[in-house]
Structure formats: C-alpha cells, structure tokens
Amino acid sequence: MKKQFVAIIFALFLFNGVEAQGLLQNKDVFTRQDSLRGSITKERAWWDLKSYHLDVKVNPVDSTITGSNTVVYKVLQEYNSMQIDLQQPLEIYKVIQDGKELKYKREGNAFFIELHADQKIGTTKELIIFYGGKPKVAINPPWDGGITWKKDSNGKLFIASSCQGLGASVWWPNKDHMYDEVENMLISVNVPKDLVAVSNGRLQNVKQLKDGTKTYNWYVSNPINNYGVNINIGDYVSFSEKFNGEKGVLDCTYYVLRDNLAKAKKQFQDVPRMLKAFEHWFGPYPFYKDSYKLVEAPYLGMEHQSSVTYGNGFQNGYQGRDLSGTGWGLKFDFIIIHESGHEWFANNITYKDIADMWIHESFTNYSESLFVEFYYGKEAGFSYVRGLRKNIENDKPIIGQYEVNNEGSSDMYYKGANMLHTLRQIINNDEKWRSILRGLNSTFYHQTVTTKQIEDYLSKNSGLDLTSFFNQYLRDTRVPTLEYFFKNNTIGYRWINCVSGFNLPVKVTIDGIEKVLNPTTEWQNITSQATASKLEIDKNYYLACLNISE
Helix, strand or coil: CCCCCHHHHHHHHHHHCCCCCCCCCCCCCCCHHHHHHHCCCHHHHCEEEEEEEEEEEEECCCCEEEEEEEEEEEECCCCCEEEEECCCCCEEEEEEECCEECCEEEECCEEEEECCCCCCCCCEEEEEEEEEECCCECCECCCECEEEEEECCCCCEEEEEECCCCCHHHCCCECCCCCCCECEEEEEEEEECCCEEECCCEEEEEEECCCCEEEEEEEECCCECHHHCCCEEECEEEEEEEEEECCEEEEEEEEEEHHHHHHHHHHCCHHHHHHHHHHHHHCCCCCHHHCEEEEECCCCEECCCCCEEECCCCCCEECCECCCCCCHHHCCEHHHHHHHHCCCECCCEEECCHHHCHHHHHHHHHHHHHHHHHHHCHHHHHHHHHHHHHHCCCCCCCCCCCCCCCCCCHHHCHHHHHHHHHHHHHHCCHHHHHHHHHHHHHHCCCEEECHHHHHHHHHHHHCCCCHHHHHHHHHCCCCCEEEEEEECCEEEEEEECCCCCCCCCEEEEECCEEEEECCCCCCEEEECCCCCCCEEECCCCCCEEEECCC
16 A cells, blocks of 8 residues: 655664654564464364454553454364464453453463363354553554554544554454455444544444443445454544445445544545445455445545545645656546555455565555556556556565465565556457456455466456466566667567566567567567668556667
C-alpha cells in the first residue's frame, strides 16, 4: 500500500531516528524469533482457524488495552501444544479451555499453550485468551506500526491501530501468520462514551455500560487476514450511500472527524468512481456482505478489509503530489484509490508468506493506472504507469526470504506495476488481459496464495511460458537490455543483462517501421532493404536497449 513514496518513507524513518519495525524493513540476518513468526511451525500446522471473538477495552487514560480473544479452531492433527502470538510488552494473563486454566510458556513474542483436553482430528474446539498491557506505540504509522494515540483539533481522542509487516500480534493475541485466515470474526471494542469505535464488517449493536463506556460490536462474515483487522476510535460522524454494483447493492459508509464532514462529502466522491472502475477491471467488490467503509485515521492510510483507513488530507494525489510526475496522479485521491484497490489484491487474494508481498503491492500499484485509463483513456493510464519508473531503485529482488517474515524490495510497487504493464504488452489483447485480472479474483476468491500459484495462473491463461519473465522481474535486479547493432543491411540483436533463457518478445520500430522481434540470449539477425540507423523499443515495455554498432 501506502509506502508509495519510497524516498519520503526512508526520510521519515531517518527523521524519527528509528529502524523500521514493520513494512519494508532491511534485514539480512534472521533469528529464531523471525522463524517463529514467519514459518508454519508444528504448533500452528495442526489446527485450522475458524473464528475469533476479539473483545478489547481501550483505556486512553493510561494507553493500555485489556481484553480477550476467543479462538475457535478445527483439529487437523492430534497435538497438544498451540502457538499463539502476542508481542511485548503485552502479556497473556490466563488461558481457559473447557473451563480449565491452561499452562503456557513464553518465548519472545510466541506463547506455547499446553492443552489438556483430547485434540481429536475433525473436532471443533475453543479456548479463551485473556491479555493486556501497554501496546507498542506507533512511531511512524503505518510503516512503523502499533497503536496511535492522538487528539483531534478539538481536543478529542483520536486512536487507531496499524500493523502490516509488524503483525497483528502487536495489539491482540492471534495466530499471526497469513496462511490461515479466520473465516469470521466478532470484534467488540469498549471505549469512553463520548467516542465512536469503528472496526471491520458491519456494526451489530452498541451497548451502553454502567461504567459510562460503550461497546461497539462489529461482525465480519468473510475471511479476513490478521493485519486487515483494525480499530479506529474518535469523535466520528458518518454519512452513507448505496453503490449499484455487479453483485447488487453495496452499502458504503464513511466515518470522519466532526469538523471534516463537509470536506469528506466532496472528496469521498472518488469512492463510487473507484468501485465502478475496479469492478470493471477486477470483478465484483469481494466483500458485499461486510459493506465498504472509508474511515478517517490519524495516519496516511491502510487497506484494512471493509474498513479502509484514510488520512490524505482530503486532497488529490499522494498528500497533494503526483507520484508519476505526469499530471494524471492529481486527477484522483491516491489513498482512496490505492488502499481500496487492496480489497481485491491483499484482502481478497492474500499472500501466504510476506515474502510474496508483491502479489498485494504490484497489482494494486498497477490498479492506479487502470483507474486513470478507465476515466481518462488508455494513453493516460499508460503514461501514468510509465511515469512511476523514476521511483524504481533495482536495489534487491522483489521477492523476500521465505519463512522469516521478510519482505522484498520496495520495487514491488513501481517496478511491479511496470512488470504487469509489460506483460500486458506481450499478451497484446486488452479484453484477454481484463479477463485474466478478473479471473484471478474469481479463481482465488477469499484465498491465501503463493507466488507460484499466481505465476502458473498467468502463464496458463496467457498461453505463454512466463518462467524466465518472472525470474527476471521478481528475482533479479537487472533491467533486461536489448543489445543490437547495424551492419550494412543486417540488424543483429540479443538479450543481455538478464537471467538464463530470457526470451521476451518485444515491439520495436526500426527507422519508423514497427516490428515484433523475438530475441533470445543468443545473437539473431534480420536483413533490411537499406542500412538501418535507428531502433527504439516500445516505451510501454520496462526494458533498456544498447546500440553497439561500430
């Protein structure tokens, strides 16, 4: 998401004097804690998560959280040790199953609970985890996540969670690995009576308690990933509208701070525009049952499922800037479009391992250009995605290291978008390309996936062997280069600066005449009627060229 302006991100990290704890962290040496967090341990593998009831009391006076999480699960294999994750300095106080208190031990951010009851294959079991403490304060949210404790311009409390990369266990106990999404979830948030608590899904009810607080109960009826769960607390007012979409009527509700209502009613007109464009390209919005919400937050924004958070200052662009430098980026509110695009790529199709985070970010970054194309034409969309190339660093591979909770390069945004744009040129059939994007969202509907699954799908449905293509763009840092020469009436060409077996077909113009070449890493020749003098690659391919003519 949200890390879009990479230079600004790193500058902010340095300004705050902290090492990134969440998104796009630089790390080469991994510990057992990284493995406990990033791998499917035996204490995770034996049980299948079914539902949560997260019941939390937010205490602004001392910046603490207390509460419980009721975990319902199905037994896949007989085993008696369960891993639950909760990050320091939070503590688990008690664990109950079948009315009995269980023993547990802590290893860093992982708790290993000893189960006494028989865990018979196929049975559904439940346990309740009681916890509390002062959660990590978000220093630079959403990149360095945790809980944000702020006040609005009227002195009212303004509180929110953000935790991608860092992990949901920074503020509540859960099975903190992306491979196993909970199927449904009840989120109960207790707050002071003068505040509103907004979370994922639909609001079931609000209960007034005798101690002067209120509990807001939100129910999520669709599968949801851990970092997609959030709480937003403030002096909110709301307004709503209906969107007539591909699956019927979608309820859209907007929560903003009281003083921002008029600005939001104008700026949030981008929401139905977004829904219309993305349903065209990707298929139906994936969470009709849970509605769509856009919620003002005390940070830039995040793709929390059915509760997208927003802090872009009610202006177009990325905090008023056009990341593409083309002018098209000022035609829309970046946070509304980008973070909502994640409803399809992140929340509908979700990576199993964060090393494959490109599945979220490359497609969603590319979705911005598709939005521009839908409303302003094909060349506008193409211009936008090409303009993003100036932000590519080619510093390290897009795919990270597996099983240690490690993201790849931030190039998963701009380079990833241009990789997909290049693939569209190779397929050279816009309706087929659109059907592939829609097919991804129907084939992997509400699923967690691997890079291999996405690569295989794209190869199969494009009718192309894309093995070397993805090896080049996802696993290598070099920009493939078409090396060529002119000699008399001969044009020689080949790919260099590339992986073994790279064989991308490419559109070129030679002295103004369009051709499609099929270079490999071996020299090939074509003849022309006259001595050629100029070769250009179609600018929509993310490639380079080098003339070595004498």
